[in-house]
Amino acid sequence: MKTIDELLAEGVAGKRVFVRADLNVPLDGTTITDDGRIRAVLPTISKLAEAGARVVVASHLGRPKGAPDPAFSLAPAAARLGELLGADVAFATDTVGDSARAAVAGLADGQVAVIENLRFNAGETSKDDAERAAFADQLAELADVYVGDGFGAVHRKHASVFDLPARLPHYAGYLIATEVGVLKKLTTDVKRPYAVVLGGAKVSDKLGVIDHLLERADRILIGGGMAYTFLKAKGYEVGSSLLQEDQIPAVREYLSRAEEKGVEFVLPVDVVVAPAFPDLKTKAPAHPTTVAADAMPEGQMGLDNGPETNKLYASKLADAATVFWNGPMGVFEHPDFADGTRAVAQALVDSPAFSVVGGGDSAAAVRILGFDENAFGHISTGGGASLEYLEGKTLPGLAALED
Numbered sequence: 344m345k346t347i348d349e350l351l352a353e354g355v356a357g358k359r360v361f362v363r364a365d366l367n368v369p370l371d372g373t374t375i376t377d378d379g380r381i382r383a384v385l386p387t388i389s390k391l392a393e394a395g396a397r398v399v400v401a402s403h404l405g406r407p408k409g410a411p412d413p414a415f416s417l418a419p420a421a422a423r424l425g426e427l428l429g430a431d432v433a434f435a436t437d438t439v440g441d442s443a444r445a446a447v448a449g450l451a452d453g454q455v456a457v458i459e460n461l462r463f464n465a466g467e468t469s470k471d472d473a474e475r476a477a478f479a480d481q482l483a484e485l486a487d488v489y490v491g492d493g494f495g496a497v498h499r500k501h502a503s504v505f506d507l508p509a510r511l512p513h514y515a516g517y518l519i520a521t522e523v524g525v526l527k528k529l530t531t532d533v534k535r536p537y538a539v540v541l542g543g544a545k546v547s548d549k550l551g552v553i554d555h556l557l558e559r560a561d562r563i564l565i566g567g568g569m570a571y572t573f574l575k576a577k578g579y580e581v582g583s584s585l586l587q588e589d590q591i592p593a594v595r596e597y598l599s600r601a602e603e604k605g606v607e608f609v610l611p612v613d614v615v616v617a618p619a620f621p622d623l624k625t626k627a628p629a630h631p632t633t634v635a636a637d638a639m640p641e642g643q644m645g646l647d648n649g650p651e652t653n654k655l656y657a658s659k660l661a662d663a664a665t666v667f668w669n670g671p672m673g674v675f676e677h678p679d680f681a682d683g684t685r686a687v688a689q690a691l692v693d694s695p696a697f698s699v700v701g702g703g704d705s706a707a708a709v710r711i712l713g714f715d716e717n718a719f720g721h722i723s724t725g726g727g728a729s730l731e732y733l734e735g736k737t738l739p740g741l742a743a744l745e746d
């Protein structure tokens with residue numbers, strides 16, 4: 344894999360450099376609630392700009408349906424990037440249309456432009472190779488060189504991640520190099536006990552990693568939206584909680600394999616429920632109650648780990664030597680459901696374990712809840728990406744950067 348330092352040594356002045364970043368930041372309307380992913384790619388962008396490149400930054404944000412949707416515009420991220428760089432950043436209101444072409448044509452050496460959300464074009468995420476290739480061909484016209492630095496999206500076989508680098512000289516940015524360097528340690532000389540904490544909302548994406556973790560981890564702690572498929576698999580009522588019904592047989596199999604292998608599986612013993620998903624905009628009181636995990640009332644939604652679970656999880660992390668955590672333990676964006684996530688973050692701060700926190704929302708949660716980033720071993724910008732890296736899978740966005 345060639346790195347950005349090799350590109351800089353070859354010289355980039357006057358070249359149009361396409362930087363595939365992951366600027367998928369959490370938003371409250373148009374306000375960015377955590378800009379960690381933008382700060383994480385700054386070294387790459389600023390080095391290129393200082394060296395006189397014409398930098399074209401591209402990313403996805405959220406999961407729009409292959410067409411423009413103002414709720415998922417990258418405009419706030421482009422504005423924040425400009426503030427952090429202390430420079431004007433041009434913003435194109437499309438991805439490969441007139442606005443993007445004009446923005447790139449208008450760049451002087453050392454200037455930066457951001458193009459609109461790549462997922463506004465159906466070709467970006469298409470499963471059809473030809474459709475992705477057609478979009479990648481159009482993106483390739485915007486640049487002379489490709490730098491991959493969107494670590495959070497390297498597990499996606501998407502046009503800008505996988506197809507575009509095949510069309511341009513390609514290099515890995517600083518963020519990808521750092522992320523891979525740290526995660527590699529967890530695939531080789533992991534110190535035991537090794538505990539993995541899994542939560543969040545992307546349940547169908549992430550349940551499969553447990554198959555691999557059963558071979559690798561000593562303890563697996565489940566929380567957040569992931570917990571309810573496990574509780575349901577144990578025969579409990581889960582009300583209207585997030586549920587991956589089709590995965591229940593797989594989950595039952597994980598639980599029995601864990602027992603055979605002596606891997607400790609830890610599930611919530613109590614949960615915080617409410618009648619409905621909370622309003623994250625107004626943060627209006629959500630009327631939470633705490634119930635035993637085997638006594639959830641029908642019609643209520645599980646939105647956080649309960650206090651007994653928080654104590655239990657803290658005890659399971661206290662003597663771990665290595666911890667990997669992806670996925671908040673609850674809907675931490677609302678104050679009524681932030682305690683579970685806070686408790687796991689505090690347990691990692693208190694534990695001597697080498698801790699890696701991965702995922703856009705998990706990393707944001709840690710910062711938003713006021714923890715010092717330096718109290719953790721590593722905060723990764725990718726949740727799904729780091730899980731798939733740890734699984735040993737070939738990640739399309741890394742494979743595409745190989746020579």
Ligand SMILES: Nc1ncnc2c1ncn2[C@@H]1O[C@H](COP(=O)(O)OP(=O)(O)O)[C@@H](O)[C@H]1O
Pocket residue numbers: 542543544545546566567568569585645646647669670671672673674675676701702703704705706725726727
């Ligand atoms: N019990 C729950 N029900 C619904 N959503 C949840 C629950 N617990 C956590 N979440 C949500 O999970 C989201 C983050 O999930 P995910 O994207 O998988 O994590 P990450 O970005 O760290 O990889 C957060 O927005 C949080 O509100």
Ligand SMILES: O=C(OP(=O)(O)O)[C@H](O)COP(=O)(O)O
Pocket residue numbers: 365367405406495496499545701702703704724725726727728
């Ligand atoms: O937020 C992301 O992943 P993560 O929630 O697993 O950290 C990445 O930006 C990838 O987004 P995607 O899961 O919509 O492809």
